[in-house]
Amino acid sequence: MSFQEVHQGRLRTPFYSRLEKLDRLNNWHEWKGYSSADALYCEDTEYFAIRNATAVFDLTPMTKYRITGPDALDYLNRLVTRDMAKIEPGRVAYAVWCNDEGQVIDDGTIFHLKAGEYRLCSQERHYAWLMAAAMGFDVSIKHETEEVAALAVQGPTSFSSLSAMGLDGLGELKPFDLMHFDFEGAELMISRTGFTGDLGYELWIEPAKAEALWDALFDAGELFGIRAIGTHALETARIEAGYLAVREEFLPADELARTGRSRSPLELGLEWMVDFKKPNFNGRRALAEEKRRGSTWRLVKLDIEGNKTAHHSYIYAREKGNRSEIGFITSALWSPVCRQNIAIGTVKAPHGRPGDTVWVEVYYQREMHWSRVMAEAKVVDKPFWSPSRRSATPPGPY
Amino acid sequence: MTDRYDAIVVGAGHNGLVCSALLAKAGKKVLVLEANDQVGGAAITREFADGYSVSACAHLLYQLQAKVRKDLKLGPKLAADDMATIALSEDSRHVRLSGGSVDGVSDSDAVSYREFHSRMKRFAGLLSTYLNKTPPRLGSRDFEDLATLARLGFDVRRLGKREMREFLRLIGMNIYDELMERFESPLLKGALSLDAVLGTHLGPRSPTTMFTYLYRLAGNQGKMSAPAGGMGSVSEELAHVARESGATIRTGMPVKRIMIENGRVVGAETEGGEKFASYTVISNADPKRTIMKLVGARNVEAGFARRIHHIRMRGNAAKLHLALDGLPVIEGLSKKDFGERIVIAPDEHYVERAFNPAKYGESSPDPVIEMTFPSLRDSTLAPTGKHVMSAVIQYAPYELKGGWTDGARKDFESVVIKTIARYAPDLEQRITASELLTPADIEREFHITGGHWHHGELALDQFLFVRPVSGAAQYQMPLDGLYLCGAGAHPGGGVSGAAGRNAARAILSRERSA
Numbered sequence: 001m002s003f004q005e006v007h008q009g010r011l012r013t014p015f016y017s018r019l020e021k022l023d024r025l026n027n028w029h030e031w032k033g034y035s036s037a038d039a040l041y042c043e044d045t046e047y048f049a050i051r052n053a054t055a056v057f058d059l060t061p062m063t064k065y066r067i068t069g070p071d072a073l074d075y076l077n078r079l080v081t082r083d084m085a086k087i088e089p090g091r092v093a094y095a096v097w098c099n100d101e102g103q104v105i106d107d108g109t110i111f112h113l114k115a116g117e118y119r120l121c122s123q124e125r126h127y128a129w130l131m132a133a134a135m136g137f138d139v140s141i142k143h144e145t146e147e148v149a150a151l152a153v154q155g156p157t158s159f160s161s162l163s164a165m166g167l168d169g170l171g172e173l174k175p176f177d178l179m180h181f182d183f184e185g186a187e188l189m190i191s192r193t194g195f196t197g198d199l200g201y202e203l204w205i206e207p208a209k210a211e212a213l214w215d216a217l218f219d220a221g222e223l224f225g226i227r228a229i230g231t232h233a234l235e236t237a238r239i240e241a242g243y244l245a246v247r248e249e250f251l252p253a254d255e256l257a258r259t260g261r262s263r264s265p266l267e268l269g270l271e272w273m274v275d276f277k278k279p280n281f282n283g284r285r286a287l288a289e290e291k292r293r294g295s296t297w298r299l300v301k302l303d304i305e306g307n308k309t310a311h312h313s314y315i316y317a318r319e320k321g322n323r324s325e326i327g328f329i330t331s332a333l334w335s336p337v338c339r340q341n342i343a344i345g346t347v348k349a350p351h352g353r354p355g356d357t358v359w360v361e362v363y364y365q366r367e368m369h370w371s372r373v374m375a376e377a378k379v380v381d382k383p384f385w386s387p388s389r390r391s392a393t394p395p396g397p398y
Numbered sequence: 399m400t401d402r403y404d405a406i407v408v409g410a411g412h413n414g415l416v417c418s419a420l421l422a423k424a425g426k427k428v429l430v431l432e433a434n435d436q437v438g439g440a441a442i443t444r445e446f447a448d449g450y451s452v453s454a455c456a457h458l459l460y461q462l463q464a465k466v467r468k469d470l471k472l473g474p475k476l477a478a479d480d481m482a483t484i485a486l487s488e489d490s491r492h493v494r495l496s497g498g499s500v501d502g503v504s505d506s507d508a509v510s511y512r513e514f515h516s517r518m519k520r521f522a523g524l525l526s527t528y529l530n531k532t533p534p535r536l537g538s539r540d541f542e543d544l545a546t547l548a549r550l551g552f553d554v555r556r557l558g559k560r561e562m563r564e565f566l567r568l569i570g571m572n573i574y575d576e577l578m579e580r581f582e583s584p585l586l587k588g589a590l591s592l593d594a595v596l597g598t599h600l601g602p603r604s605p606t607t608m609f610t611y612l613y614r615l616a617g618n619q620g621k622m623s624a625p626a627g628g629m630g631s632v633s634e635e636l637a638h639v640a641r642e643s644g645a646t647i648r649t650g651m652p653v654k655r656i657m658i659e660n661g662r663v664v665g666a667e668t669e670g671g672e673k674f675a676s677y678t679v680i681s682n683a684d685p686k687r688t689i690m691k692l693v694g695a696r697n698v699e700a701g702f703a704r705r706i707h708h709i710r711m712r713g714n715a716a717k718l719h720l721a722l723d724g725l726p727v728i729e730g731l732s733k734k735d736f737g738e739r740i741v742i743a744p745d746e747h748y749v750e751r752a753f754n755p756a757k758y759g760e761s762s763p764d765p766v767i768e769m770t771f772p773s774l775r776d777s778t779l780a781p782t783g784k785h786v787m788s789a790v791i792q793y794a795p796y797e798l799k800g801g802w803t804d805g806a807r808k809d810f811e812s813v814v815i816k817t818i819a820r821y822a823p824d825l826e827q828r829i830t831a832s833e834l835l836t837p838a839d840i841e842r843e844f845h846i847t848g849g850h851w852h853h854g855e856l857a858l859d860q861f862l863f864v865r866p867v868s869g870a871a872q873y874q875m876p877l878d879g880l881y882l883c884g885a886g887a888h889p890g891g892g893v894s895g896a897a898g899r900n901a902a903r904a905i906l907s908r909e910r911s912a
Contacts, residue, residue, distance in 0.1 A: 074696065100702055100876070133703075135700075135703050135704070279660045279662075280698070280699070283699070
């Protein structure tokens with residue numbers, strides 16, 4: 001790469017020319033070396049595109065690794081906690097990977113592209129760890145973030161928008177399925193995945209075809225209210241869906257200096273993804289021990305009374321004779337679609353069982369002065385937002 | 399699968415034999431599988447030319463632990479005990495070190511040396527306590543771990559304020575700086591430098607060479623001896639004790655892999671395809687070979703595999719064996735002196751300069767040499783009137799640029815012989831046969847990764863809690879049923895038996911607490 005290609009010290013994704021035209025706010029941030037928009041014109045309108053129409057998000061900066069070779073499956077099975085043998089070609093798996101101490105390094109999605117060929121996507125970069133984990137395996141790991149342009153196309157009309165592009169067979173795609181299509185002679189991969197908890201897809205294509213794909217998609221989606229969105233709208237949808245975000249609900253264990261600041265998958269409510277039937281995977285010994293002894297932390301989803309958003313609040317026990325501090329909020333917002341004051345937090349086990357109530361100490365400001373309210377909050381089990389259209393196959397034409 | 403054992407020991411090196419003897423004594427059914435036809439690993443005696451035998455790898459006994467001797471009632475017969483070190487000078491004004499005294503240096507050096515030696519002995523004594531203990535686990539709440547850790551702190555503190563400061567100042571530093579402060583005599587500084595770097599990939603100006611020097615002293619206060627019949631006799635005696643205690647030792651049985659099922663060890667399979675079952679496999683092989691080859695990196699967790707992969711173990715010492723039709727003449731040495739340990743390390747700079755090329759994959763043009771003529775005190779090693787020389791040569795890097803080709807070997811051998819001939823001009827005429835073992839040969843013949851006799855560089859960052867790697871310093875590896883009992887485990891190399899004994903004790907005490 002020559003220096004000329006680097007603009008203002010930040011990379012631009014292949015969709016930049018299109019985003020730039022829609023951008024009214026000039027609110028951008030850095031995402032793994034790329035410019036990524038916080039919002040393009042109006043955060044709220046963008047959010048409602050996710051819940052009411054078709055929202056398009058440029059996820060090209062998402063870290064992508066291609067994992068191939070005869071041992072690719074064995075390699076992944078040692079890397080992540082869940083059983084990858086169950087993930088057939090054409091399927092996608094949400095996965096989490098740990099260090100030897102059973103602490104989460106990151107979560108991400110693994111796409112079984114073709115037999116024995118995988119793509120691992122994550123928020124953070126992990127080349128050193130992936131390579132270290134490759135010792136003893138006949139496997140090749142290639143960083144391909146720059147070689148794949150990607151769009152998230154999410155929302156109730158996303159299927160209609162994509163269908164209008166003439167993508168035959170898309171209706172059969174079940175959640176976590178992926179399919180390959182031809183787009184102007186290039187391979188377009190579409191997976192029924194996303195970060196919104198709604199009906200939605202992700203589109204993957206070579207960068208040279210990125211602009212053409214964008215144009216075709218926006219032409220087809222015009223009638224269905226298609227809108228480009230930035231990360232803020234997506235973050236709202238993410239919390240409503242109850243998904244974890246690295247650097248919010250957990251920090252990558254391999255970069256922490258302090259002990260006790262990392263989280264295990266058991267502490268993040270991901271026990272369903274830890275398959276102790278596998279004889280060996282990174283973190284297995286430590287996790288088995290944790291399961292035996294009990295975890296220190298528990299992730300909770302909270303439905304909080306009132307309408308004051310509980311950003312960074314402390315959580316207190318609400319038991320007879322016990323009002324001690326038991327944890328804190330990691331993500332919080334007023335959910336427009338649920339009309340609920342919701343949050344994700346971390347509390348000391350055994351507190352925070354589904355159905356428990358806790359206190360949340362919410363500070364808020366009114367004309368410079370701060371006020372405080374102790375709000376009652378209920379621990380809920382299910383995602384705050386999970387409409388039936390999310391998993392309906394074929395999806396309805398909205 | 400046919401036979402099931404309580405424990406299988408992979409490799410009949412001296413540590414493997416100590417470990418299997420102790421386990422067998424405790425009533426365990428033990429099988430030892432040795433790749434070579436001879437027991438002993440790198441502690442063997444073998445014929446390298448018709449009628450001439452020599453300790454093929456380790457040639458001086460200075461670390462065999464009293465506790466090992468006592469537990470196994472060993473009484474190795476010694477051909478020479480309490481050997482002196484003679485540092486050769488080209489002008490024949492050799493320096494002789496014996497215990498705390500040194501001859502051939504100025505009075506002030508002699509006084510300084512006496513002080514230096516007594517302090518080093520005190521510090522080495524502190525280390526030696528820990529040679530025979532399982533390193534405590536850090537962050538553990540186990541009573542024994544905490545007690546050992548507390549004891550370590552207490553022992554350091556008990557040195558007294560001044561000596562504790564001195565200990566903490568010295569332990570991480572290079573020996574060169576300390577020698578420069580204390581001594582004038584180049585020969586004395588050269589000889590002490592050599593002791594600090596022998597068997598390592600370090601020069602006297604490398605960090606932690608003060609520690610490697612102390613480690614050498616810690617074994618047996620630095621007292622060196624030569625076993626009668628060569629180092630092999632020690633291993634033979636150990637094998638005898640192990641067999642007497644009920645262990646089965648099978649030679650010529652190289653282990654191809656340690657068998658794993660459902661995430662635990664279930665036995666070992668030989669190259670010949672024979673399988674032996676046991677839920678406990680104890681590897682006397684080095685940690686890299688054990689994990690990366692015999693177990694397979696994929697069968698352990700990635701962080702552990704990465705730590706094992708990064709263990710520094712580049713051997714840098716070669717062995718040269720010469721069959722001589724008579725003793726060479728070295729001016730200023732009597733015949734009796736040839737029974738001592740003779741070193742070529744004329745000054746501290748010479749030793750560091752010898753190391754320089756090794757950093758870049760080249761062998762030393764002016765090597766550092768530790769010579770013994772064991773046949774002088776042990777007539778079984780050579781025909782009457784003839785002699786053998788056994789020498790450790792540094793530096794001969796494992797990863798020699800261009801590889802250890804026949805040409806490279808021949809060149810290096812002649813460099814070594816020419817270097818010795820500066821002091822012993824008639825040496826070349828006396829040679830009737832020779833054998834050079836480079837680290838590459840040591841790797842091939844003794845199955846030690848990198849040909850490093852410590853099974854991993856001995857340095858502060860690979861010692862105690864972090865030997866072989868952090869989280870696995872208690873002989874048990876993070877794979878159920880797998881243990882390490884060789885020099886790659888705490889405390890390290892040298893014919894000491896400490897690792898083997900500690901491993902056996904860790905295994906037995908684990909069983910008791912289970």
